[in-house]
Amino acid sequence: MIHRSASGKALVCLGIESTAHTAGMAVASSKGEILTNVNAVYKAPMGQGIHPREAAQHHCDVLPTMLRRVIYKLDIGLDAVDCISFSSGPGLGPVLRTGATFARALALWLEKPLIPIHHAIGHIEIASLMTGAEDPLVLLVSGGHTSIAAFGDGFWRVYGETEDITLGNLLDVFAREAGLSFPGGAVIEDLAKKGRNYIELPYVVKGNDVSYSGLLTAALKRLKDGNGIEDVCFSLQEVAFSMLTEATERALAHTERKEVLLTGGVAANARLQNMINSIAQDHGAEAYVVPKEYSGDSGAQIAWTGILAFQSGVRVDVERSFVKPKWRLDEVRIPWR
Numbered sequence: 001m002i003h004r005s006a007s008g009k010a011l012v013c014l015g016i017e018s019t020a021h022t023a024g025m026a027v028a029s030s031k032g033e034i035l036t037n038v039n040a041v042y043k044a045p046m047g048q049g050i051h052p053r054e055a056a057q058h059h060c061d062v063l064p065t066m067l068r069r070v071i072y073k074l075d076i077g078l079d080a081v082d083c084i085s086f087s088s089g090p091g092l093g094p095v096l097r098t099g100a101t102f103a104r105a106l107a108l109w110l111e112k113p114l115i116p117i118h119h120a121i122g123h124i125e126i127a128s129l130m131t132g133a134e135d136p137l138v139l140l141v142s143g144g145h146t147s148i149a150a151f152g153d154g155f156w157r158v159y160g161e162t163e164d165i166t167l168g169n170l171l172d173v174f175a176r177e178a179g180l181s182f183p184g185g186a187v188i189e190d191l192a193k194k195g196r197n198y199i200e201l202p203y204v205v206k207g208n209d210v211s212y213s214g215l216l217t218a219a220l221k222r223l224k225d226g227n228g229i230e231d232v233c234f235s236l237q238e239v240a241f242s243m244l245t246e247a248t249e250r251a252l253a254h255t256e257r258k259e260v261l262l263t264g265g266v267a268a269n270a271r272l273q274n275m276i277n278s279i280a281q282d283h284g285a286e287a288y289v290v291p292k293e294y295s296g297d298s299g300a301q302i303a304w305t306g307i308l309a310f311q312s313g314v315r316v317d318v319e320r321s322f323v324k325p326k327w328r329l330d331e332v333r334i335p336w337r
């Protein structure tokens with residue numbers, strides 16, 4: 001549906017992403033267009049994880065240049081922007097505060113409403129926009145999330161999740177410890193394609209939740225024991241993805257949804273797509289995968305969700321626009337679904 005302001009023009013939102021590695025800025029319109037989407041990723045030194053203060057400094061350095069690029073690319077001028085959205089959580093405190101400060105300053109300067117967005121809901125809404133999925137069972141897999149969720153009575157209900165580390169974290173930490181480059185998911189996917197032998201690894205599904213920390217330790221041990229990296233990557237993917245596919249299939253049978261939507265950075269993985277596709281087929285459901293361009297963190301997910309939230313009257317006063325590093329997906333009331 002195309003929504004318009006009182007003057008009849010489509011609504012326009014400038015969204016700012018800043019939860020982890022990626023600083024992003026994008027402009028979306030209520031016609032469902034992403035007018036511009038500019039992102040920059042902080043890279044930790046080889047062998048190290050993300051350092052929140054360094055990442056915050058990176059985002060602080062790149063956001064002003066991004067704003068100039070957005071204005072240049074937009075050619076409608078900042079006056080055309082109806083609201084400013086920002087990811088207010090979950091994420092790393094110093095990084096979240098950098099994006100929030102930038103968004104607050106812009107909202108005050110332009111005298112436009114400020115819209116707080118839950119980052120994971122951004123992953124779901126951009127995937128829904130790009131694929132056309134309407135009422136899916138969602139599998140959100142990224143560095144910060146491993147959640148199986150379906151919408152009901154105003155909230156995303158979580159039907160399964162990780163009990164410890166996320167799927168993205170499993171892949172990234174394994175890659176880092178194995179001396180592979182960061183982020184590790186795509187590198188592991190490439191190596192796994194060359195794996196020929198399955199090596200036994202712990203498969204841990206508890207109720208409808210998964211647990212990955214024992215799998216990480218075991219995979220690293222198999223590597224240390226002298227198994228080839230290709231075989232370990234192949235086995236790691238098979239076990240980690242099968243665990244999640246089993247839990248997703250159970251949630252699909254329970255919720256009887258007719259769509260499954262795979263989103264988040266790990267959704268780019270062809271083997272995982274393949275497994276989810278196969279359970280969807282078994283249950284007569286349609287499988288949708290977020291396009292690769294929008295699978296990882298981006299300003300686009302925040303700008304588009306900003307449009308949806310703005311149209312539903314979601315706003316926050318600058319003085320009350322706190323960030324929420326531990327905000328859960330199922331705590332957010334969604335008025336637009």
Ligand code: ATP
Pocket residue numbers: 019020021022091119141142143144145167168169171172183184185186189264265266267268269270295296297
């Ligand atoms: P969140 O979005 O929950 O805050 P994040 O910012 O770390 O977490 P994303 O940018 O959505 O997450 O995704 C990054 C993750 O995606 C990393 O863990 C990365 O290894 C993984 N990833 C990217 N490409 C692939 C791939 N082809 N196969 C598997 N994993 C992948």
